Amino acid sequence: xxxxxxxxxxLVFTLFIGTLAGFTGINSLDEYLNASRxxxxxxxxxxxxxxxxxxxxxxxxxxxAYGQGVACLYVLAFSATGLWGMYLFGPRIxxxxxxxxxxxxxxxxxxxxxxxxxxxxxxxATSIAFVIYIAVQMKGCGYIFQTMTGGKVSFWQxxxxxYGVVIVYVFWGGVRGVAWTTVLQGAFMIVIAWFLGIYVPAxxxxxxxxxxxxxxxxxxxxxxxxxxxxxxxxxSISSNILxxxxxxxxxxxxxxxxxxxxxLGTMRRTVLIxxxxxxxxxxxxxxxxxxxxxxxxATSGIKPDQILPYIAMQLGFSxxxxxxxxxxxxAAAMSTQAAITQAAAVSFAKDLYGNVVRREQTPGxxxxxVRLAVIVFGAISILVAAYPGTLVLMMLTAYGSILQxxxxxxxxxxxxxxxxxxxxSGFIAGVIVIFVLQxxxxxxxxxxxxxxxxxxxxxxxxxxxxxxxAVSLATPAQDSTHAGxxxxxxxxxREM
Amino acid sequence: xxxxxHQKINFDLLxxxxxxxxxxxxxxxxxxxAMTRKTKxxxxxxxxxxxxxxYIWPLVGIGNRVEPFILGMPFLxxxxxxxxxxxxxxxxxxxxxLDKD
Numbered sequence: 153x154x155x156x157x158x159x160x161x162x163l164v165f166t167l168f169i170g171t172l173a174g175f176t177g178i179n180s181l182d183e184y185l186n187a188s189r190x191x192x193x194x195x196x197x198x199x200x201x202x203x204x205x206x207x208x209x210x211x212x213x214x215x216x217a218y219g220q221g222v223a224c225l226y227v228l229a230f231s232a233t234g235l236w237g238m239y240l241f242g243p244r245i246x247x248x249x250x251x252x253x254x255x256x257x258x259x260x261x262x263x264x265x266x267x268x269x270x271x272x273x274x275x276x277a278t279s280i281a282f283v284i285y286i287a288v289q290m291k292g293c294g295y296i297f298q299t300m301t302g303g304k305v306s307f308w309q310x311x312x313x314x315y316g317v318v319i320v321y322v323f324w325g326g327v328r329g330v331a332w333t334t335v336l337q338g339a340f341m342i343v344i345a346w347f348l349g350i351y352v353p354a355x356x357x358x359x360x361x362x363x364x365x366x367x368x369x370x371x372x373x374x375x376x377x378x379x380x381x382x383x384x385x386x387x388s389i390s391s392n393i394l395x396x397x398x399x400x401x402x403x404x405x406x407x408x409x410x411x412x413x414x415x416l417g418t419m420r421r422t423v424l425i426x427x428x429x430x431x432x433x434x435x436x437x438x439x440x441x442x443x444x445x446x447x448x449x450a451t452s453g454i455k456p457d458q459i460l461p462y463i464a465m466q467l468g469f470s471x472x473x474x475x476x477x478x479x480x481x482x483a484a485a486m487s488t489q490a491a492i493t494q495a496a497a498v499s500f501a502k503d504l505y506g507n508v509v510r511r512e513q514t515p516g517x518x519x520x521x522v523r524l525a526v527i528v529f530g531a532i533s534i535l536v537a538a539y540p541g542t543l544v545l546m547m548l549t550a551y552g553s554i555l556q557x558x559x560x561x562x563x564x565x566x567x568x569x570x571x572x573x574x575x576x577s578g579f580i581a582g583v584i585v586i587f588v589l590q591x592x593x594x595x596x597x598x599x600x601x602x603x604x605x606x607x608x609x610x611x612x613x614x615x616x617x618x619x620x621x622a623v624s625l626a627t628p629a630q631d632s633t634h635a636g637x638x639x640x641x642x643x644x645x646r647e648m
Numbered sequence: 649x650x651x652x653x654h655q656k657i658n659f660d661l662l663x664x665x666x667x668x669x670x671x672x673x674x675x676x677x678x679x680x681x682a683m684t685r686k687t688k689x690x691x692x693x694x695x696x697x698x699x700x701x702x703y704i705w706p707l708v709g710i711g712n713r714v715e716p717f718i719l720g721m722p723f724l725x726x727x728x729x730x731x732x733x734x735x736x737x738x739x740x741x742x743x744x745x746l747d748k749d
Contacts (some may be wrong), residue, residue: 225725228728228732229731232731233735236696239739359720360720364722367722368722375724375725376712376713377712377724386705386706386709389704389705389708390704393703397700420747424740425738426738427732427735431732434729538736
């Protein structure tokens with residue numbers, strides 16, 4: 153009961169902070185969508201960090217360490233380096249956002265390539281990916297509630313309550329509401345993660361080193377890559393790192409951050425300190441490692457993803473502490489939901505609705521369309537979360553298609569000769585490759601070894617880039633003044 | 649709308665600064681500093697790329713072992729964390745020597 157009270161208190165507090173942002177003067181569309189392009193380093197840092205520290209941080213990541221050992225280290229690699237692209241592209245994105253008033257990824261790409269089809273295509277692909285991402289977070293929240301309250305709150309009640317809170321403050325507070333709550337949630341979950349990462353191994357083994365020595369004795373295969381019988385091979389870990397690294401910034405909720413940030417220096421410094429967020433994932437991995445010897449997967453009867461809450465329950469913490477751990481895990485999932493819901497709603501209103509309806513809206517009307525989109529998007533995500541079984545293929549294709557945006561972004565910002573037909577056909581080719589390969593793997597026509605353990609989306613990316621270049625060169629070039637607005641202006645901006 | 653005006657002013661400021669720099673580049677000394685700065689930036693990114701390759705095949709093979717234990721961690725775990733820290737420090741130096749205003 154106390155556990156439930158603590159978790160509920162956390163939800164109420166988050167709701168309060170998030171909606172408070174809505175009362176402090178959302179008087180313009182620019183404020184609602186972009187926080188008036190005024191966010192500082194700490195806020196931007198947490199907004200970007202929220203995407204790594206999702207439900208994955210408290211469930212999937214320790215689960216990976218627990219079930220597959222060092223395979224989880226790939227998370228460190230990509231989350232520490234995934235933002236390098238923002239150091240390089242960021243200044244251009246920022247300058248273009250200010251010059252043309254962009255607030256979404258599609259607006260920028262659609263602006264360069266002057267194509268509604270391209271905008272709608274990308275917006276559709278990213279919306280699908282977003283819906284699935286949210287559904288995963290909802291399942292995380294539901295699971296956390298269910299376990300930590302010993303079933304007093306059911307899976308669905310938990311998932312709906314926590315996402316309901318998110319929808320309310322995103323609806324009311326806009327990007328500033330998301331920013332404020334994310335800082336609060338971010339700080340909170342980091343404290344909880346480090347507490348667990350230090351306390352659990354100390355309690356169970358007497359520290360990190362004795363713990364790893366035990367694992368080295370009992371399960372040495374979990375501490376190196378590519379030993380016989382282990383699930384992690386050189387190919388799979390390299391492929392995971394490569395696609396996550398290349399695709400990281402292509403996620404629209406990360407890509408749009410330069411549109412919200414105060415100035416160039418703030419953005420660069422945010423990228424600089426970002427790897428510290430990756431190091432915050434070390435303690436949750438440690439908790440996963442701590443389960444390997446004491447609660448072997450074969451006999452514990454749990455799924456790998458359940459290891460962190462499972463250990464917390466086994467160690468007999470006080471109810472208040474359990475409540476705080478539950479709240480920390482909720483914070484991780486909810487901050488991600490908020491960032492994504494906000495980005496998705498903006499994209500939905502501007503890229504899908506805006507391009508399909510083809511009518512200019514007043515800023516006031518757009519704000520309400522975005523707010524309506526928050527509700528619609530939330531409802532769709534809930535429906536998808538309710539029927540997850542059939543979604544695996546869609547999920548793999550959608551996540552892979554995020555990576556297919558990379559050539560378009562590079563072409564839009566750096567290559568004047570790129571044409572609309574080129575990027576469009578490249579993107580479509582890439583997505584088709586992923587879909588076909590995923591189907592082939594599922595139908596067992598191909599094994600992962602046939603693909604050298606590389607993810608299908610990497611093959612999609614390679615073909616995408618080839619087709620993009622070939623078709624671009626075969627079609628008439630864009631007006632060079634127009635292309636120059638994106639390529640040349642941005643270059644000189646970077647030299648500032 | 650107030651915000652938009654504000655941005656416009658900001659943007660104009662950027663534009664002015666850029667023009668000032670372009671005029672500096674026309675002098676020989678200016679060109680030279682611009683070149684070395686670009687080369688230095690390239691070298692830093694080259695170094696960062698090299699450390700990044702340490703995460704994946706084949707270079708991760710160097711760190712792919714259990715012994716020796718360092719700071720209480722098996723060598724591979726330490727390898728990944730150490731790369732993150734090295735990159736972090738390298739980017740800090742790059743920023744403070746090249747990109748800081």
